[in-house]
Amino acid sequence: MRVPVKLIGLAALIAAGCADTGMVEVPDHEGALKSSAAVRAERRAYDGAPPTIPHEDFGANCSNCHNERGRSVSGVGFAPASPHVDTRYAGGTMRCRQCHVFQETDGLFVATSYEGVPQDLAAGDRATPGAPPRIPHRVLMRENCAACHDGPGAREGIRTVHPERTRCRQCHVPIEASGEFTSEPGK
Amino acid sequence: MRRRRFLQTVGAGTAGFAAFSCADQEHAERLASSETGISEAGLTWSKAPCRYCGTGCGVEVGVQDGKVVTVRGDKKSPVNRGLLCVKGYHLPGMLYGEDRLTHPMLRDGDDWKQISWDEALDLIASKYQEALDESGPDSVAIYGSGQWTVFDGYAASKWFRAGLKSNNVEPNARLCMASAVTGFMTQFQSDEPMGCYEDFEVGDDFILWGNNMAEMHPVLFSRILANKRENPGVRIVDIATRRTPTTDYADMYVEFIPGSDLALANGILHLLVKNGKISQAFLDENVIFKRGIEDIEQIGFGSWGEDGLGLDPSDGPAEHYRFTDQGRDASLAELEEFLADYTPERVSEISGVPVGQIRALAQMYGDQGRGTVSTWCMGVNQHTRGTWMNNLITDLHLITGKISRPGSNPFSLTGQPSACGTVREVGTLAHRLPADMVVMNPDHRAKAEEIWGVPSGTINPKPGLHTMDMFRAFMRGEVKVMWTQTTNPWVSIPNLNRIEREPGDGRFLIVSDIYPTPSTAVADLVLPSAAWVEREGVFGNTERRTQHWHKAVDPPGEATEDAWQIVEVAKRMGMEHLFPWPEDDWHKPMYEEYRSFTLGLGKDLASYEQLEQTRGMIWPVVDGIETRYRYAAGYDPYVKKERGVHFYKAKGYGEKAAFWIRPYHRPAEMPDEEYPFWLCTGRVLEHWHTGSMTRRVKQLHQAVSEGYVEMNRVDARRLGIGPGQMVRVVSRRGELELPAMIDGRGEPPQGSVFIPFFDESRLPNVLTLDAMDNISKEPDYKKCAVRLERA
Numbered sequence: 001m002r003v004p005v006k007l008i009g010l011a012a013l014i015a016a017g018c019a020d021t022g023m024v025e026v027p028d029h030e031g032a033l034k035s036s037a038a039v040r041a042e043r044r045a046y047d048g049a050p051p052t053i054p055h056e057d058f059g060a061n062c063s064n065c066h067n068e069r070g071r072s073v074s075g076v077g078f079a080p081a082s083p084h085v086d087t088r089y090a091g092g093t094m095r096c097r098q099c100h101v102f103q104e105t106d107g108l109f110v111a112t113s114y115e116g117v118p119q120d121l122a123a124g125d126r127a128t129p130g131a132p133p134r135i136p137h138r139v140l141m142r143e144n145c146a147a148c149h150d151g152p153g154a155r156e157g158i159r160t161v162h163p164e165r166t167r168c169r170q171c172h173v174p175i176e177a178s179g180e181f182t183s184e185p186g187k
Numbered sequence: 188m189r190r191r192r193f194l195q196t197v198g199a200g201t202a203g204f205a206a207f208s209c210a211d212q213e214h215a216e217r218l219a220s221s222e223t224g225i226s227e228a229g230l231t232w233s234k235a236p237c238r239y240c241g242t243g244c245g246v247e248v249g250v251q252d253g254k255v256v257t258v259r260g261d262k263k264s265p266v267n268r269g270l271l272c273v274k275g276y277h278l279p280g281m282l283y284g285e286d287r288l289t290h291p292m293l294r295d296g297d298d299w300k301q302i303s304w305d306e307a308l309d310l311i312a313s314k315y316q317e318a319l320d321e322s323g324p325d326s327v328a329i330y331g332s333g334q335w336t337v338f339d340g341y342a343a344s345k346w347f348r349a350g351l352k353s354n355n356v357e358p359n360a361r362l363c364m365a366s367a368v369t370g371f372m373t374q375f376q377s378d379e380p381m382g383c384y385e386d387f388e389v390g391d392d393f394i395l396w397g398n399n400m401a402e403m404h405p406v407l408f409s410r411i412l413a414n415k416r417e418n419p420g421v422r423i424v425d426i427a428t429r430r431t432p433t434t435d436y437a438d439m440y441v442e443f444i445p446g447s448d449l450a451l452a453n454g455i456l457h458l459l460v461k462n463g464k465i466s467q468a469f470l471d472e473n474v475i476f477k478r479g480i481e482d483i484e485q486i487g488f489g490s491w492g493e494d495g496l497g498l499d500p501s502d503g504p505a506e507h508y509r510f511t512d513q514g515r516d517a518s519l520a521e522l523e524e525f526l527a528d529y530t531p532e533r534v535s536e537i538s539g540v541p542v543g544q545i546r547a548l549a550q551m552y553g554d555q556g557r558g559t560v561s562t563w564c565m566g567v568n569q570h571t572r573g574t575w576m577n578n579l580i581t582d583l584h585l586i587t588g589k590i591s592r593p594g595s596n597p598f599s600l601t602g603q604p605s606a607c608g609t610v611r612e613v614g615t616l617a618h619r620l621p622a623d624m625v626v627m628n629p630d631h632r633a634k635a636e637e638i639w640g641v642p643s644g645t646i647n648p649k650p651g652l653h654t655m656d657m658f659r660a661f662m663r664g665e666v667k668v669m670w671t672q673t674t675n676p677w678v679s680i681p682n683l684n685r686i687e688r689e690p691g692d693g694r695f696l697i698v699s700d701i702y703p704t705p706s707t708a709v710a711d712l713v714l715p716s717a718a719w720v721e722r723e724g725v726f727g728n729t730e731r732r733t734q735h736w737h738k739a740v741d742p743p744g745e746a747t748e749d750a751w752q753i754v755e756v757a758k759r760m761g762m763e764h765l766f767p768w769p770e771d772d773w774h775k776p777m778y779e780e781y782r783s784f785t786l787g788l789g790k791d792l793a794s795y796e797q798l799e800q801t802r803g804m805i806w807p808v809v810d811g812i813e814t815r816y817r818y819a820a821g822y823d824p825y826v827k828k829e830r831g832v833h834f835y836k837a838k839g840y841g842e843k844a845a846f847w848i849r850p851y852h853r854p855a856e857m858p859d860e861e862y863p864f865w866l867c868t869g870r871v872l873e874h875w876h877t878g879s880m881t882r883r884v885k886q887l888h889q890a891v892s893e894g895y896v897e898m899n900r901v902d903a904r905r906l907g908i909g910p911g912q913m914v915r916v917v918s919r920r921g922e923l924e925l926p927a928m929i930d931g932r933g934e935p936p937q938g939s940v941f942i943p944f945f946d947e948s949r950l951p952n953v954l955t956l957d958a959m960d961n962i963s964k965e966p967d968y969k970k971c972a973v974r975l976e977r978a
Contacts, residue, residue, distance in 0.1 A: 045886055046257040049276050052886055094412045097432070098405045099273050101873060101890035109882040109892070114283035117230065117249060117256035140262060140269045 032157025037119040046116025050099040062096040070153050080153030085144040123175055135174040234261060235736035236726050237275045238719040239875045241601030242404050243728025244275055245802050248720050250739050255279040264802040272405040274875055277884045284883030286703055288715035289744025294690055312759035314695045318667040324353035326667045328657050332674035333360040333603025333610050336724035338750040338774060340609035341781045346753055349639045350762040354626050354651030357617050359674040360610040361654035365963040366568040367599040368611055370577025374845045377623050377836030378611050381817040382596030383730040383805055387411045389594035391557035394424045396580055397566020401433040402872040404600055428867060429935040442936060445865050445970045446854035447538035449572055452579035454534030455549045457526040459586055464553030469588030473832055475840050478517040478848040486510055488571050488855035489959025510961040517848055525848050552583050558594030564602060569969050574962040575849035585846050591819040591832040601729045608727015617651030621784035626650055638783055653964040655957060658686045661694060670697040672749045677705040678877040678947050681966045682920050682957040699749055704879045705947050716749050717742035723774050733792055734803035789825045789836055854970040855958035862972035865939040868951045878945030894946030895928040899937045903929045906975060913978035918971055921953035924978045
């Protein structure tokens, strides 16, 4: 089922090809999930890799905009909140550019045949139709669920319908396969 | 150059307040027809240490359809606890550059001819045999690295020392941490640090000596930052010659004139002694005093000088080349007298460091209520007085007793994943044998000959050529056959002009690598190697942790592991008795033989089974239990005391540590009117060493795509150079054109420039000089003089 949605005031921001109508076909839930996954994949070497930074270096501290709630930056877009909050060994999250790098060029040194593993959309499954979906990704360094699942930065398909319930992991459990080494003898 | 592009990535421009746009829809449609959403079901996971730096982060490697498709930081690894840096997160791409070497290739004039492994191995064996027969064991060489696995290094060392009777085995780690080896050996008669990474959580003051940890050991720096966040009293001092990303997090930035760190350390010692901040009880119980040769005319700067009397026309006097330090006994009284020259005022004059900062540093080291960790890496090691500087930092900890206890240690960091495990522990430096033994010592040779099952007298008592000599001997034609593995010397050797090579010069160069590099370009025979998890391996990291991984994927084409290549050549030379293990199961027995060198000596390595089942073990491992703090009662099983420390390895010093009195000497070359700028070279976070792996990773290459010269903006304005403009950098040895970086991530002070060395098309080593620390034979990449011109 597809629901047409009017995007008021956004015509100017919408890419060529459908800008003239001002109307966008919104896909069903599965499509929305895939769309979210696609946007996510654009900036990541593989599912779970730290995203590269999609904007230029403004010379500001990252946390000025990527703060606890995120921030709208005129002319650029919405800077989502940082998902890193409660990591036990969070020293790394104090130095953003240790993991997130700017893209200064779009060339390659030599061609690569590397293809990263994509997001597993089936992993966020529900045990029964009414059950809460499982968390389809690792939680480590993604403890602030609201960064991606609530507010203006949350994409359709992964946006929470109950933002008032702030203790997400009471009902949603993560899939953490860490340490189960399938190719490791003796363990 | 650094184009500040605004990238039209989906979502960047359209996000606004919409969670959905038509670009999303296009993606959704594209994806609906693709196979997005492959389940994790096909993934298998295994563990491995990261391929890059000496930190040794634990990585979970995800494999699908025979390819590494993903990695995760290993939450269960005590090293990194799930965190990686940007290089580690992008490890998989390193394996899949489309120019991977896949077949042995023999030079055929200007072209290359694919040959079989049998042909290649037969050819290597015959070349080595021919050189041995005609010119003896000094005419053959093998040059590896701190990226050799324990297997590769052990195979090379055993083949050479027990088979070819030559000690011409060297690693590129000579260029990297040889000064740390001589530092620890002269003070403790046993190599490697006493502390472990827990120091970064429990220490109070972190004194970083010429050490840009935020970029070079990012995950360890994160552990310090986490400590600092939880304990606001924690302080970081960045002692450096340029501002770096590390400086942003420092409580105090101490900028010194290149080379004057020797004076600064002595200035701190001066104040500690003068103000009674030394630990007399600790000194009485655990420390002796030594003093070496200090005459600058006698020592010189290794192979570099103005007299031209050495073995090569541009070498220094021959006696500098052959210099050997002679230590004699000294005393605390003699130290006091020696330190009289290093008043804060005089040190400030030499170093440019304000007196107040020298006093602040002395206050930190002298405060018995706070744990102090000193870290250092290339700034101290790649130094014409690198051994001295290592000695002086450890001296600061000895004189205050701040050593071998949690949160108080001198902590030497290594840059390569197995610089400790393979180079220092296996002993692949030209004079070393496993477990701190050396070829010059008859007892050590006898022990090695016994374990290796070769007749007494097999091992040559003469140390082999150190790296700098090895390449010069190769250029002179004295070394006739050389084989390099896991390293890229035609990018990384200083003063590259001196080893410019035209193949067909009568020597034979074999290069094993995973990608084409400037080193394969000058080879006679190129061999394709298996990389990282394409083979089984063991690395040893900076905190003495030995880590094992299993092969996770097949290497491409006919690529094979480096150790296998060595063993196969040895077998073809009639030395199969050195490698008597089954062809399909040789890793474990080879490791267990090597391990037998280490047992009972305080260097005890863990068993293979334990390595397979754990995220690495910190040696000495006795009864299956690791040792987090060496020489410390309650931690180290070799220490029988109930409290305190015992430097039990230093048999020659009465089981005490040696405090070495070391003066300040000027660097080999300093700026003058003709060449008014200091040049420092080094690395960046995104690239690892010569870039042969990381440049093939899309995200890393796109983040930092080419070499540049980092300048102070005042100098740039004075010379009329704008950001991105081409600059010609000229030294006495060569010149190089590259774009200017102004207000980049680092900021050198006026009169100083920095060039990273990852870009093989812009090699700063055509500029650097090949002066060395005459004790460690490690060259100095951090200090030479250049001039700048607008290109």
